[in-house]
Amino acid sequence: MKILKTLTLRGPNYWSIRRHKLIVMRLDLEELAEKPSNEIPGFYEGIVQALPSLVEHFCSPGCRGGFLSRVQQGTYMGHIVEHVALELQTLAGMSVGFGRTRETSTPGTYQVVFEYLNEQAGRYAGRAAVRLCQSIVETGSYAESELEQDLQDLRELWADAALGPSTETLVKEAESRGIPWMPLSARFMIQLGYGVHSKRLQATMSDRTSILGVELACDKEGTKRILRDAGIPVPRGTVIQYLDELEDAILDVGGYPLVIKPLDGNHGRGITINVTNWEQAEAAYDAASNASKTRSVIVERYYEGSDHRVLVVNGKLVAVAERIPAHVIGDGKSTIAQLIEETNRDPNRGEGHDNVLTRIEVDRTSLQLLEAQGYTLDSIPPVGEMCKLRATANLSTGGIAIDRTDEIHPENIWLAERVVKIIGLDIAGIDIVTPDISRPLREVGGVIVEVNAAPGFRMHVRPSHGIPRNVAEPVMDMLFPPGSPSRIPILAVTGTNGKTTTTRLVAHIMKQTGQTVGYTTTDGTYIGNYLVEAGDNTGPQSAELILKDPTVEIAVLETARGGILRSGLAFDRCDIGVVLNVAADHLGLGDIDTIEQMAQVKSVLAEAVSPQGYAILNADDPLVSQMAKRVKSQIAYFSMTPDNPIVQRHTQQGGLAAVYENGYLSILKGDWTLRIEQATKVPMTMEGRAPFQIANALAACLATFAHGMKIEDIRAALKTFIASVQQTPGRMNLFNLGDYHALIDYAHNPHSYEALGGFVRNWPGERIGIIGGPGDRRDEDFVTLGKLSAQMFDRIIIKEDDDTRGRPRGDAAQWIALGIEEVNPAMKYETILEETQAVNQALDLAPKGSLVVILPESVSRAIELIEARKPIPSNLSSPVENRQEVRN
Numbered sequence: 001m002k003i004l005k006t007l008t009l010r011g012p013n014y015w016s017i018r019r020h021k022l023i024v025m026r027l028d029l030e031e032l033a034e035k036p037s038n039e040i041p042g043f044y045e046g047i048v049q050a051l052p053s054l055v056e057h058f059c060s061p062g063c064r065g066g067f068l069s070r071v072q073q074g075t076y077m078g079h080i081v082e083h084v085a086l087e088l089q090t091l092a093g094m095s096v097g098f099g100r101t102r103e104t105s106t107p108g109t110y111q112v113v114f115e116y117l118n119e120q121a122g123r124y125a126g127r128a129a130v131r132l133c134q135s136i137v138e139t140g141s142y143a144e145s146e147l148e149q150d151l152q153d154l155r156e157l158w159a160d161a162a163l164g165p166s167t168e169t170l171v172k173e174a175e176s177r178g179i180p181w182m183p184l185s186a187r188f189m190i191q192l193g194y195g196v197h198s199k200r201l202q203a204t205m206s207d208r209t210s211i212l213g214v215e216l217a218c219d220k221e222g223t224k225r226i227l228r229d230a231g232i233p234v235p236r237g238t239v240i241q242y243l244d245e246l247e248d249a250i251l252d253v254g255g256y257p258l259v260i261k262p263l264d265g266n267h268g269r270g271i272t273i274n275v276t277n278w279e280q281a282e283a284a285y286d287a288a289s290n291a292s293k294t295r296s297v298i299v300e301r302y303y304e305g306s307d308h309r310v311l312v313v314n315g316k317l318v319a320v321a322e323r324i325p326a327h328v329i330g331d332g333k334s335t336i337a338q339l340i341e342e343t344n345r346d347p348n349r350g351e352g353h354d355n356v357l358t359r360i361e362v363d364r365t366s367l368q369l370l371e372a373q374g375y376t377l378d379s380i381p382p383v384g385e386m387c388k389l390r391a392t393a394n395l396s397t398g399g400i401a402i403d404r405t406d407e408i409h410p411e412n413i414w415l416a417e418r419v420v421k422i423i424g425l426d427i428a429g430i431d432i433v434t435p436d437i438s439r440p441l442r443e444v445g446g447v448i449v450e451v452n453a454a455p456g457f458r459m460h461v462r463p464s465h466g467i468p469r470n471v472a473e474p475v476m477d478m479l480f481p482p483g484s485p486s487r488i489p490i491l492a493v494t495g496t497n498g499k500t501t502t503t504r505l506v507a508h509i510m511k512q513t514g515q516t517v518g519y520t521t522t523d524g525t526y527i528g529n530y531l532v533e534a535g536d537n538t539g540p541q542s543a544e545l546i547l548k549d550p551t552v553e554i555a556v557l558e559t560a561r562g563g564i565l566r567s568g569l570a571f572d573r574c575d576i577g578v579v580l581n582v583a584a585d586h587l588g589l590g591d592i593d594t595i596e597q598m599a600q601v602k603s604v605l606a607e608a609v610s611p612q613g614y615a616i617l618n619a620d621d622p623l624v625s626q627m628a629k630r631v632k633s634q635i636a637y638f639s640m641t642p643d644n645p646i647v648q649r650h651t652q653q654g655g656l657a658a659v660y661e662n663g664y665l666s667i668l669k670g671d672w673t674l675r676i677e678q679a680t681k682v683p684m685t686m687e688g689r690a691p692f693q694i695a696n697a698l699a700a701c702l703a704t705f706a707h708g709m710k711i712e713d714i715r716a717a718l719k720t721f722i723a724s725v726q727q728t729p730g731r732m733n734l735f736n737l738g739d740y741h742a743l744i745d746y747a748h749n750p751h752s753y754e755a756l757g758g759f760v761r762n763w764p765g766e767r768i769g770i771i772g773g774p775g776d777r778r779d780e781d782f783v784t785l786g787k788l789s790a791q792m793f794d795r796i797i798i799k800e801d802d803d804t805r806g807r808p809r810g811d812a813a814q815w816i817a818l819g820i821e822e823v824n825p826a827m828k829y830e831t832i833l834e835e836t837q838a839v840n841q842a843l844d845l846a847p848k849g850s851l852v853v854i855l856p857e858s859v860s861r862a863i864e865l866i867e868a869r870k871p872i873p874s875n876l877s878s879p880v881e882n883r884q885e886v887r888n
Contacts, residue, residue: 001077001130002028004109008119011540012608013568014601015113019098020568023085023122025112026104026591027130029077032137033108038074046136047071047080050147053091057083077133078103078110084129085114085122092154094121105593121157128154159351163190166204166457173472179486180572182544192479193486194571195518195552199479204427205454206479213424217453220263220298223423230422232415233447237300239263246285247278249299257302260284262292271392272365274302283368303447305435307392308404310412311460311471312420312428314478317413319460319469320405320437326360326390326398330381336370337362337377340389349398357464360389360398401459403466404437411440419448427475429455488552490571491703494559494605495580495618496598497752498696499538501731502580503558505684505700508721510554512713518552520545522560522746523729523859527552539563540570547571564604565590576703577609577633578616580696582623583751589776599623609633614656614706616699619646636706638698640691642668658702660694665718667705676701677715683722689762690732692755730859732759735871740765740846742871743853744862748773750781753788756853760792765849769793770838771816772855775805779815786819793853796820796829799838801857809833839865 007024009015015022037043047054048068057067067083082099089096096115103110116122128150135142163171167190174181174192181192189202200207205214216222224234236253240246250258258281261271270291272284288297311319328339340360343349349357362377366389370376373387381387390397412432420428434446441447460469480486491510493503500522507519507526518527520542524534527549533542538560546555547570559569582599592598606615606627612634618624619637625646628635635655639647642661647668651657657668660679667674679688682697701714722728730746747756760767771789773782789796798813798820813831820827832838835857842852843865856862 001030001032001081001134003127003130004028006123006126007566008116008123009568010119011568011570011572012604014565014604015100016098017604017607019115020572021116021119021122022098022113022568023116023126025081025085025114025126027078027081027110027112028106029108029110032077036074036076037071037080040137042140043136044068044072046140046142047084047133050132050136050142051084051087051091054083054087057087059083076101076110077137078112081126081129081133082112082114084132085112085125088125088128088132088150088154089116089121092121092151092158094118094154094158104591111591118158118161120161121154124150124154124157164203165461167201169457169461169472170201170204170475173470173476177476177480177486179476179480180547182548184548191548194490194547195488195555196516196550197480197485197488198548198550203454204457204475206426206475208426208478209453210424210426213426213428214453216423217425217428217451218264220261220450221296223451226422227419227448227451230418232419232422233441235259235300235303235447235449237298239296239298241294241296243282243285246281246299250281253299253301258284259298259300259302260288261298261300262288263296263298264293265291273392287365303433303445305433305444305446306437308432308434308437309401309455309459310408310416310430310432311455311457312416312425312430313471313474314426315417315421316474317408317416318405318474319471320403320408321401321459321463321466322404322437323395323459324400324402325388325392326366327386327388328360328381330383330385330387332383333380335378335380336375336387339381339387340377357400358396358398362389366390395456395459400464401466403460403463403469405467405469407438409438409440411442412437412446415441415448419451423451425451425453426478427455428453488547488555489576489707490547490555490557490574491576491578491707492557492559492569492571492574492605492608493578493580493699493703494561494564494602495578495624496583496602496749497747497755498580498692498699499558499560500746501684501693501728502578502696502700503556504728504731505697505717505721506578506703507556509700509704509709509714509717510556510707512709512717513554515553516551517554517556518546518549519556519558521558536560540567543570559605561592561598561601562590564601565592569604569608571608573608573610573613574605575610575613576616576707577605577613578699578703579603579606579618579624579627580699581618581621581751583749584781587778587781595623599627603627603630606631606633614703616703616706618695618699619644619650619657620695634706636702638695638702640695640698642666656702656706658698658705660698663688665694665698665701667702667711674711676711677718682718684718684728684732686732686734686759690759692752692758693732729863730856733863735866737843737846737866737869737871739848740850740852742843742846742866743851744859744866745853745855746859747855749777750784750788753785753792756855757788757792760851760853763851765851766795766847767793768795768797768842768846768850768852770797770799770835770842770852770854770856772799772801772835772857773812773816774857775801775803775807775812777812782812782815783819783822786816786821787823788819789816790820790823790827794828796827797838797842798829798831798833799835800833802835803857836861836865843869 005026009022011020055065059067078101082101094117099114101112132142192199221239227234238249238252240249256276258275259273270288275281307323309321344359349359429452431450435444460471507517510517516528520537522536525532525537525542538558543557609615614634614636615631619639637647638658640660642659647657651668654670665676679685685693733744735742846852854862
């Protein structure tokens with residue numbers, strides 16, 4: 001078997017609208033193409049031995065063991081690889097279950113589709129599944145050590161990619177509220193929401209978090225001084241930087257017992273508590289100094305009591321946890337080392353911060369602490385005896401947490417909330433040492449030890465004992481108060497032809513709101529009136545650029561076939577989804593071989609429209625109108641004929657539509673007809689002579705009206721939207737060159753040639769075409785382009801793209817010529833493969849009154865060639881001569 005290609009999908013996609021995280025692996029079965037599993041000796045036994053847990057895969061039989069029964073009866077290897085890839089991930093701690101396997105038009109080559117939780121792990125699982133199956137085919141088994149290595153690698157990939165318990169808690173809360181999120185490329189930040197409504201988080205710091213508050217919280221001594229000045233009970237302490245200052249510092253704070261810690265430490269590193277003599281103090285100073293970036297050490301009075309973490313969000317206390325340092329409890333027969341080992345077997349304990357609890361690690365501090373208690377690792381403590389292994393109660397060093405939220409005294413709540421406001425943090429963790437959190441600190445000698453920015457949520461969300469607290473809820477309420485939006489309107493456009501023009505027109509109409517519109521097109525990505533990035537930006541990365549931008553208030557996204565197939569949509573849902581048409585273009589690419597399959601690709605956008613939004617469908621295109629059966633949203637149709645039966649039935653039932661009737665672009669709303677404007681007064685329609693532009697305008701008008709735009713604003717936008725180089729480069733750009741005219745259009749497939757022909761055939765003078773097409777199209781597509789050109793032009797120059805996309809130079813031109821000769825053997829045509837030469841020759845020899853139609857590979861280059869000839873500036877979209885004749 002050979003993996004030919006692997007794609008990672010991250011949004012609604014061709015295979016599933018609901019399951020956004022899918023791996024698509026193109027797999028050539030090679031010698032196994034005609035060999036089902038029941039014909040491979042020992043395969044069933046080998047797969048069961050390697051992965052007995054596959055018995056839990058129901059598969060199509062719908063029962064436990066269903067998949068293995070398929071293997072026993074005979075199924076092809078692509079299907080087996082799918083299930084193995086899923087099971088490997090599940091065994092590594094990533095529970096996944098969705099998969100699909102389909103044979104492509106290439107015999108023996110399959111699309112193997114399976115779910116993932118982590119991209120790298122998903123791709124690894126695909127490779128490992130192929131490796132495992134191939135080994136069983138060849139040897140009847142897969143080495144247990146190999147399987148264990150695969151699972152270990154997958155676990156490590158999953159652990160490395162984990163968001164962390166605090167971030168994961170926030171993300172899950174956001175998802176439960178329908179708030180979209182996406183990772184950012186720097187500093188482990190994530191973005192919640194889209195555009196102007198977006199917020200950013202880094203762990204538990206938000207974009208509302210005050211940098212002054214963070215800096216103050218990190219300065220532990222400065223925090224104490226500020227709080228002491230405000231009458232808050234804090235430990236007596238001082239800061240030193242040299243060992244010879246330690247003795248005086250001990251006297252200053254009132255003698256032993258002490259806490260010695262780094263000025264700028266975290267996670268309990270370098271802290272020693274309950275220091276009772278000079279020898280301990282020296283060792284504690286060294287540990288603290290080594291853990292401090294500034295070599296500054298805090299010496300402060302040690303206060304008896306339990307360690308508590310109080311979490312305050314947006315000025316309100318939301319959770320309290322008592323933290324107990326890492327320890328073991330004696331059973332009278334096990335050594336401390338054995339008790340630690342037994343404790344670490346708890347499945348809730350793991351490495352770092354990602355599990356409920358962290359494994360207990362023995363180090364110098366642990367040994368010293370045991371020694372102070374009169375123990376070693378080989379000691380056997382009596383039954384019920386607690387042996388402390390850490391001086392600090394941080395969960396990251398193996399401590400446990402007990403929820404005390406319902407026990408804290410009201411005065412202590414008031415004090416904690418006041419402390420956080422004094423420091424100036426929106427999310428803060430306050431460390432309090434007190435013998436009894438249910439009594440006021442002032443009564444029991446409790447003190448506030450530290451205030452922490454970016455506090456961990458793990459102890460509150462998953463305490464070792466007590467009630468878990470949803471501490472992410474108040475954070476989301478702070479960032480997105482009830483009733484406030486997290487999303488911006490998304491209007492997305494797809495189809496075979498007309499996408500860019502329609503997208504630009506929708507964006508132009510939406511600008512009438514005065515809001516900042518971000519939009520993506522084949523020509524580039526724009527925000528407001530400015531180009532952000534040039535190029536063909538119709539995929540998910542460009543859409544993400546718009547959705548991440550904090551200045552964008554409305555997103556209008558051209559959405560092409562390629563991006564949907566390669567990555568899926570960049571958004572989970574949109575408000576308006578426009579499908580213009582589906583035609584035979586790009587067939588044979590990406591395993592999309594039929595026009596029906598292409599329609600399924602395009603329908604992804606319609607199916608991703610939210611239930612409250614509108615899918616805008618072309619009622620004149622059967623492949624598009626049939627999408628209505630699959631969408632969950634409201635539907636609106638557009639049509640070039642008011643008597644289209646689909647439109648009539650829809651409007652009779654109170655539905656919304658847009659039609660071209662009696663020369664007008666009109667909205668039909670139930671029994672009402674709302675006329676927008678005459679087509680002849682809409683510049684982009686070339687005075688009504690470009691039917692496909694009328695259809696594009698109808699789609700744009702309907703989309704924006706459905707979204708709530710007023711007819712007057714739509715009308716005003718239509719009148720100011722011109723098919724010019726500035727507004728729609730390469731889309732029906734007409735230039736007056738004095739004696740003749742030139743037209744640049746990016747038509748490159750049969751459907752767009754036919755649409756263009758509706759305008760070109762009305763031209764009163766000679767029509768000259770400079771034609772070609774992308775080299776990755778099928779031979780028959782080029783023949784069709786030749787046939788259509790012969791029906792459209794009086795004279796033709798055949799050229800080819802600079803990038804032939806793997807096709808031999810001149811081959812595409814020969815197929816086009818074949819199509820021309822089939823329709824009109826007497827047609828005047830010549831072949832000039834180099835595009836610039838072809839354009840210049842046509843322009844040099846153009847007769848008076850003619851129209852030179854350029855269908856370029858490079859729009860910008862073609863425009864430069866025209867503008868070098870200094871076209872006559874004009875607001876007219878057609879020649880002055882014979883205007884009445886053309887209109888007729």
